[in-house]
Amino acid sequence: MEAKNIYVPEVADIIKIERMTELETFYDIKLPGGRDLGHEPGQFVEVSVFGIGEAPISVSSSHFKKGSFEMVVRNVGNVTQAMQKLKVGDKLGIRGPFGHGFKTKDFEGKDIVIIAGGIGLVPLRSLINTIIDPAERKKYGRVIILYGSKTKEEFLFRGELETWEKRDDIEYHVTVDRKTSGWNGNVGVITTLIPGLKLDLHNTIAAICGPPVMYKFVILSLRSKGLKDNQLYVSLERKMKCGVGKCGHCQINNIYVCQEGPVFNYTYIEDLKEAI
Amino acid sequence: MSAKAIAREKIPDAVLLLKTKYRVIAPVPKGKTFVFKKIDDPQEIVLDYNTTILPLKKFFLPPREVLVEYNLKKQEYREPEIKSEPTVFFGIHNYELQGILRLDYAFGTGVKDETYLKKRKNNIFIGVTYTPDDFHFAKSVGIPTDLKEGFDIFLTKYNSHYRVEALTDKGKSIVSQWSEFLEECSYDSDPVVHFKNKLKQSVAGIREVFHGAYNHPVWKETSKKCYSCGTCNLVCPTCYCFDVSDEVVLGTNRGSRSRRWDSCQILGFTEVAGGEAFREKRYDRVRHRMSRKFAYIMDDRDRPFCVGCGRCIRQCTANISITDVMNALL
Amino acid sequence: MNNLSIRVPYVTRVEGHGTIAVDLKEGKLIKSVLEIVEPPRYFEAMMKGYLYTDAAVISSRICGICSVGHQITSVKTTEKALGFDISDQTVTLRKLLVYGATMQSHILHIFFLAAPDLFNAPSVIPLAKTHPDTVKMALRMKRLSNDICDIIGGRTIHPNRLVPGGFTKLPTEEQLLWIKDKLENQMVPDAKTSFELLKSLADKFPAFIRETEYIGLKTDSEYAFYDGDISSTDTGLTPEKDYMSITNEFIVSHSTAKHAKHRRSSYAVGALARLNNNYGKLNPLAGEVADALGMKPIVANPFLNTVAQLIETIHVTEESIKILDALLTTGIKAERPFVPAKLHEGTGVGCTEVPRGILFHEYTYDNKGRIVKANCVIPTNQNAQNIDDDMKELVPWMIANNFDKDKMTLTLEMLVRAYDPCISCSVHFLDVKYVE
Amino acid sequence: MSKPKVAFFDFTSCEGCQLSKLNLENDLLDILELVDIVNFREAISDHGEDYEIAFIEGSISTPHCVERIHKIRRQAKIVIALGSCAHIGGINAIRNNMDQDEVRETVYGNDKYLFPSIKAQAVSDVVKVDYVIPGCPMDNQEFKRVLSALLTGKIPEIPEYSVCVECKAKENECLYDYGIVCMGPITRAGCRAACPTNGHYCYGCRGLVPDLNKNAAKDVMEKYKLSIDQIKKRFYMFNTNYVNMEEKSYE
Incomplete structure (x- = not known):
């Protein structure tokens, strides 16, 4: 049998597009025949736009979502810029899912702190929606979401943020770097939300994703809180051209x-220079 | 002991016979140096050569190759046709083939890269002994001159003739067709090859040397001389990093995605969409290359991704030597 | 018509920036010049201090259109100044390159710059629709001449194989065979078609005559392009080293380019000047074509320079086939450029017939092979005064022939274009210290 | 979809880049299908002033050039500097290192103010430039690539790595092995190593690589026994403006 060529994308349909902010756009993607992507939260796909190129994009939907998967794309490069011009019904090339995401099995019975900075919410939303799925929620302890954004105008998934805030089984805290009109909540970087948390230090894990500068300070803060390195999970951004190592x-x-990431247990990478 | 041998002057005839069935690739002169090339006239082949400009990897991982073809209108992706015509690689040094074996490991383990692997089918390797020059250090990285791993046939040079050893069934079948060119000869032992050890320490355990070497002054010192031109990566038999880009033929619907040899010495190599580069300092990049060779990547037998061909030293305009750098760490 | 003022700012379809200015007041022509408004470029000053290996690289940038001509002339000048030996093979290949560049430049001028006027079109672009076969043929001819330059010189614009002493890389015999085949089976028939076309358009060239002094290289053995003595239709032969006695450059206020004069108030160089000096050496087909077009010396209609270019295109095609035959008989010999054992001081003059006329370079080197002085005299500078003088007679001639203003403007533009002026070249600028 | 309107403008240059486009020959007709060329002085007589994409050739070297380029920038949505002269000042900038007044006086004598000139500058020194196509002359394959990218809505990217990368891929012998000083290691690639492939040293026409290690360059050139003056001269050949800037930042 002919071995499958790992570089040839599958052609998928865009079934929904929603502008989220000035820079970010939401896409719902249907693979041929409505096949499930079969990803773990935190994994990514390589997305191709015909004629333009390919870029790694985090999957944002829950592992349990059927028939299609979702992503949110920030307009920063050639591929993402070209995606802005696409319409529902247009085609994209998809390879993946690639790498390792969050192993939710390992999180069962534990309290989960999710720390999302800016666009870092995109892959973490996949984790959140997986663990708060009605059939799944009871497997986990507390679910604490910390979300930081530059301004409230840059909030992603606003509708969902509201539901999370309302739900009794989710502790939701949000902050903005800069106050704009109409904002009455916290102002300050995301680390300012950490000291106030009351955590069961022995039974908590933290999942972190955000801009490169954020990691160092969040990790310091969680450590000083008393969490051990093996309780921390981070998702790293790199230039993943091929997706296959x-x-x-x-x-x-x-x-x-x-291959081994983008989600890592912090103990695995803390000795790696250049990682964070 | 007695063995089969071939006289130097009969080699072109032997190659001519091979050419009836195979594409033959062999070293030929290019100015003051040598290159591997498809042979039209077997007389051009040189068997006494030091190193070619580029390693054999250029045949399996070309400087630029199409990974995917597509049509903008039809919106389809297609795998390009990948040819693997039966090929004999003739007159190959053993470190060279070790380079290919490292690439086989890189592309054949984990996710399999068929674009590479398809070209590795139908290959026959005929090795030849060599006289190490000032740049070779294969022995220092665990590749003695008599290592014959991977070859189908191996030619050991005696004065005016070569002892012919068939090492595989494919090799045996070729040697049997060569009978008219071969003669019986007797020999006592292989010629002694003088090889100066270039590394202070053997490769066993060399990975450990990198523990604690992250802030060694040698990185900064070396980086002061380095242009970051990428030559060392490009000429390396075991460097395989690549960049990927798309191109559409102007005025048509034909597009393709290609990979191109890349170099970890170039600033943009680690740059992400936001503009941040993760090895921004030149010394970070110098360290990454050396570490990748001897510590980060090893094959399944724990052998480093350096085969001691010396190309990166020979071809560095800034005269940076991987062995000098390694010795500074040892 | 008593009062008239014509300004054609930035004449199009010529190489570089020039403005036609004509003023007629009360029946008296008070101004009729081609103002050269291209910014000055100071090449000779810029070359000072550079090594002999760099002279051709820099002087080539005087003009991309004429870069082959500048480079050939530059390496020849350096070789003369420093006493380099070069092989016969090098000379033959250089000639091929000069012929390729001549073809390329002439075809570009005939079809892309001049032809639109003959077809009453503003450019070649609409011609692609109205005369697709002609445009396709022209593109094909130009492509082949480019390929010749690429194969011999490395590339057409700013070639990168020419160095003092020889070539850094040689063409293969297969490539030369390919050129020969294409010249015989494509260029010759296309050139014949071009001849028929030009013949049918002959009445579109204004029948304006003004005799002048025609200057070009001349040699016993062939229609001179690569080297020879300087020949004048007025005064006969002058050795190349005495070129300054011919060019006598001077400054005029309306031009950033210098002008030149010899025996008369001006002289002409270029295809027509070469033809007037070398007619007897034309190859058979070129000779036939010249005769069929009535181009027998002395041809004194400046508009017919375009016709002379076609004749030369045919001539160099035949000449190239001839020398390719010879070269392929002996085969290409592997050789590297001559490298001098020791450098010494020296001065040399080199000249070549480039498409627009005779080009001179003169360099003086110090004993380390660095340029002390450089001087380049360019065809367009030599033609500049001749163009002004033509205009001075053309305007009254047009008035006498009842041209309206539009037709006068177009005819003036056609005149300037006929010279195929290379204004970039003309403003390379002279180092005045040197001409004191 | 209407075809984008494209204009070509030339400033102080040798016009080699203009010719380079005409040398696209057969592709030229395809290009005409894709864009409307409204201004191309060397090839067409019409002057359209309604354009979206302006390709600029040549350096800015007179007060009049400055005026013209500002006018073009106001009109064009996208400005592309094409060729060394426009991209980095190129060979025109050699004279920037000479005393300007003296240069003018040398040439014009008492009439030195007749034709005012300023230092030869890159287009980006005067107005904002969106993209560049480097090279002397520009590489017409790269021109096609950039045009193709613009028409498909992609940012035209040019290589950030050195000519060595392309030269090695072609398996050329290194010219340093012949004692020839080549600017390849520090020059931006994209020309497919045009000159070294033809055995000629690279003169740096595509500009220097973004993270130049200038001291390394000096060491190497010294090793090959060229005087500092000659090293500088080769640096200055196409990159005077850049080298000047660098030296200022070191002072």
């Missing part, structure tokens, strides 16, 4: 982020 662009010391 060959091209070398995402390599941090001896690991390929696209």
